[in-house]
Amino acid sequence: MKLPLLAAALACVSLAAVADEADVRKAVEARIGKVEKMVKAPITGIWEVTADGQVFYADDKAGYLMFGNLMEVKTGRNLTAERVKDIEKALVTGSLELAVKQVRGSGKHVMVTFEDPNCGYCKKLAKDILSLKDVTVYTFLYPVLGDDSVEKSKAIWCAPDKSRAWVDWMNNGKALPAVPAKCDTTGLDKTLQLGRKLRINGTPAIFFAGGERVGGYIPAAEIEKRFSAPGG
Numbered sequence: 001m002k003l004p005l006l007a008a009a010l011a012c013v014s015l016a017a018v019a020d021e022a023d024v025r026k027a028v029e030a031r032i033g034k035v036e037k038m039v040k041a042p043i044t045g046i047w048e049v050t051a052d053g054q055v056f057y058a059d060d061k062a063g064y065l066m067f068g069n070l071m072e073v074k075t076g077r078n079l080t081a082e083r084v085k086d087i088e089k090a091l092v093t094g095s096l097e098l099a100v101k102q103v104r105g106s107g108k109h110v111m112v113t114f115e116d117p118n119c120g121y122c123k124k125l126a127k128d129i130l131s132l133k134d135v136t137v138y139t140f141l142y143p144v145l146g147d148d149s150v151e152k153s154k155a156i157w158c159a160p161d162k163s164r165a166w167v168d169w170m171n172n173g174k175a176l177p178a179v180p181a182k183c184d185t186t187g188l189d190k191t192l193q194l195g196r197k198l199r200i201n202g203t204p205a206i207f208f209a210g211g212e213r214v215g216g217y218i219p220a221a222e223i224e225k226r227f228s229a230p231g232g
Helices: 021-032 079-093 120-129 147-157 162-172 186-197 220-228
Strands: 011-014 037-040 046-051 054-059 064-067 100-104 109-115 135-141 205-208 213-215
Touching: 021 037, 021 046, 021 054, 021 064, 046 079, 054 079, 079 186, 079 205, 100 162, 109 120, 109 220, 120 162, 120 220, 135 147, 135 186, 147 162, 147 186, 205 220
Parallel strands: 109 135
Antiparallel strands: 011 064, 037 046, 046 054, 054 064, 100 135, 109 205, 205 213
16 A cells, blocks of 8 residues: 655544554554655654655554654754655666666766656656766656657667667667667666656656756756766
């Protein structure tokens, strides 16, 4: 069962009262499915629970589940948002073997994109990327605009030089090679699963080294600013 989207206000779901961590996990999983991680939250008697890429909270008797943002009053930090950022960063960096890689200059700055080969703003982004210096770009082929996007993604994925095929298509509209009969597209299937777990509903989606996520196109100048920021 998928978790609902996190709401701005807390919502509570009553559960049976139990005692220890194992019982809390068992009770929570009975409601929402597999728990990926449970740690003590910075509030006495509360657990921070990660499941299906989302973060929520349970009391130590598993009497309630709480969905929403946990804020630290003194600092104003959104602890839930920080945790979600860490989760997304780990998901992305742990899957880079599925991405098409471009290196320009020293490659010291890193950005990750999810893109559809028929996405107009993705093509605009692709042209801007050519102007960036000292950057490594990992692009996950994420065909969400129909069957033609799927076929183009397969052609790029199965090309002898994925990076060249991608750049030539996105920047110059160069015809893609035919998809080989024995092409293994398992990597594309895994990318689609990853994108769904990250709840990417449109392209481009951009992730930076510090974990910052941008939904949609931003120009080269804005990308350079993020590279200049701490952690960029």
